Amino acid sequence: MITLYHRPNTRSTRFIFLLEELEAPYTIRLVTTRTREGGAPDPANPHPHGKVPAISDEGVIVFESAAIALYLTDRFPAKGLGYAVGAPERGPYLSWLAYYAGVLEPAFMSKFMGWEVPRGTAGWVAVEEVMPAVIARLSQSPYLAGERFTAADVLYGTSFALFSKSPILPQSTVIEDYVRRVQARPAFARAMARQNG
Numbered sequence: 768m769i770t771l772y773h774r775p776n777t778r779s780t781r782f783i784f785l786l787e788e789l790e791a792p793y794t795i796r797l798v799t800t801r802t803r804e805g806g807a808p809d810p811a812n813p814h815p816h817g818k819v820p821a822i823s824d825e826g827v828i829v830f831e832s833a834a835i836a837l838y839l840t841d842r843f844p845a846k847g848l849g850y851a852v853g854a855p856e857r858g859p860y861l862s863w864l865a866y867y868a869g870v871l872e873p874a875f876m877s878k879f880m881g882w883e884v885p886r887g888t889a890g891w892v893a894v895e896e897v898m899p900a901v902i903a904r905l906s907q908s909p910y911l912a913g914e915r916f917t918a919a920d921v922l923y924g925t926s927f928a929l930f931s932k933s934p935i936l937p938q939s940t941v942i943e944d945y946v947r948r949v950q951a952r953p954a955f956a957r958a959m960a961r962q963n964g
């Protein structure tokens with residue numbers, strides 16, 4: 768049984784979506800976190816900084832969204848939400864998962880905060896470079912790793928949905944169609960219904 772440490776309307780919501788996709792046995796443990804308005808980390812949350820998401824799988828703790836996505840899709844391979852070691856698509860699958868944490872999130876945060884990204888020094892690039900790369904990829908194939916929807920699409924699709932009305936995200940029919948495809952999945956609706964625990 769997987770325990771998901773979760774606070775509603777945060778980055779952990781997308782893991783309810785992924786666990787629903789995987790039809791994995793799971794339970795939701797609601798925790799508090801720091802927020803911009805205050806709040807405190809929950810001592811029950813095993814994330815080293817009291818952030819969500821984190822999961823426990825029979826005592827095995829996994830934290831950080833990209834790691835949890837990979838862990839869960841390896842752990843529950845039958846639903847085909849990832850790619851196995853040896854599959855050619857594992858290359859793009861891992862690349863887009865790592866890109867999410869190492870490039871896309873820092874790029875969005877830099878833009879949000881108005882920070883200039885020091886090209887050649889920072890490990891990420893500006894949103895103005897990120898989004899053309901993502902759009903180019905999604906113009907080649909319906910999903911980031913290829914023809915199949917994967918956990919990488921859970922991360923990107925939900926992030927783009929969140930920013931859909933924000934000037935941070937450039938207008939793009941490729942992205943709009945992609946978000947629609949991701950949100951049309953029955954597991955997404957089930958996750959929204961379980962969002963509050």
Ligand SMILES: N[C@@H](CCC(=O)N[C@@H](CS)C(=O)NCC(=O)O)C(=O)O
Pocket residue numbers: 776777778779800801802808816817818819820830831832833868
């Ligand atoms: N790098 C983490 C980010 C997790 C994160 O920042 N989550 C926010 C909620 S959306 C949080 O828990 N914030 C509380 C805090 O920063 O203490 C991941 O991708 O899993």
